[in-house]
Ligand SMILES: Nc1ncnc2c1ncn2[C@@H]1O[C@H](COP(=O)(O)OP(=O)(O)OP(=O)(O)O)[C@@H](O)[C@H]1O
């Protein structure tokens with residue numbers, strides 16, 4: 001199955017923002033949109049928890065879930081097909097203001113810096129915020145153009161069991177320590193000029209896709225890997 005076919009499958013399932021349907025309603029400039037990128041292999045309650053928490057605590061109009069065709073720095077050997085991950089993520093989220101998208105598969109690369117360039121060009125005037133778990137802040141300095149990402153839009157980091165101290169001591173947190181916004185001000189983060197990031201302490205969700213894949217394998221119900 002090609003990437004484009006996967007995107008079309010997403011569109012057929014009613015999922016938005018594929019190459020054909022990506023188009024801004026005129027009311028979008030000025031809106032506050034959170035972007036939660038991920039593999040969602042498979043999606044789980046922790047993803048819904050952080051998407052809903054970010055929506056509320058950051059005062060966002062919407063959260064767009066950006067399901068990656070493949071994390072550019074992870075092995076893809078056990079990665080389920082994009083269409084499967086899109087459908088499962090839609091089922092888990094099931095929220096009118098949380099939109100599940102597969103548009104990244106139609107871009108030339110899956111690097112987040114490029115995805116953000118695309119979104120800023122495509123949706124001028126929208127206040128985007130990048131959302132991620134504490135594990136990703138801990139390794140953020142390995143991402144392509146991570147400093148540019150931090151300087152390009154506000155970033156909200158949501159607490160994850162076992163990662164708080166590693167995240168706060170990370171090269172990214174240290175480099176941008178003066179740009180940290182106290183979480184009591186998180187409701188205004190989307191409107192603050194970057195670099196600006198906050199760390200949200202939240203009820204912890206001790207769950208991961210890795211755990212779920214292991215459980216499924218142990219139960220003999222793991223989906224076949226497609227390696228898309
Ligand atoms: N339990 C959780 N608490 C907080 N953030 C989370 C949690 N699970 C995932 N995230 C965040 O959601 C985004 C997407 O995560 P991803 O799809 O990689 O899930 P994962 O559970 O981390 O997967 P894996 O175990 O395969 O690495 C990332 O920013 C990640 O940090």
Ligand SMILES: O=C(O)c1ccc[n+]([C@@H]2O[C@H](COP(=O)([O-])O)[C@@H](O)[C@H]2O)c1
Nearest residue numbers: 037038039068071073111112113143144
């Ligand atoms: O751009 C990069 O270099 C980069 C490196 C690692 C992860 N990302 C993005 O981070 C998001 C979370 O990825 P994951 O696999 O941890 O769910 C997802 O949108 C990835 O594309 C991006």
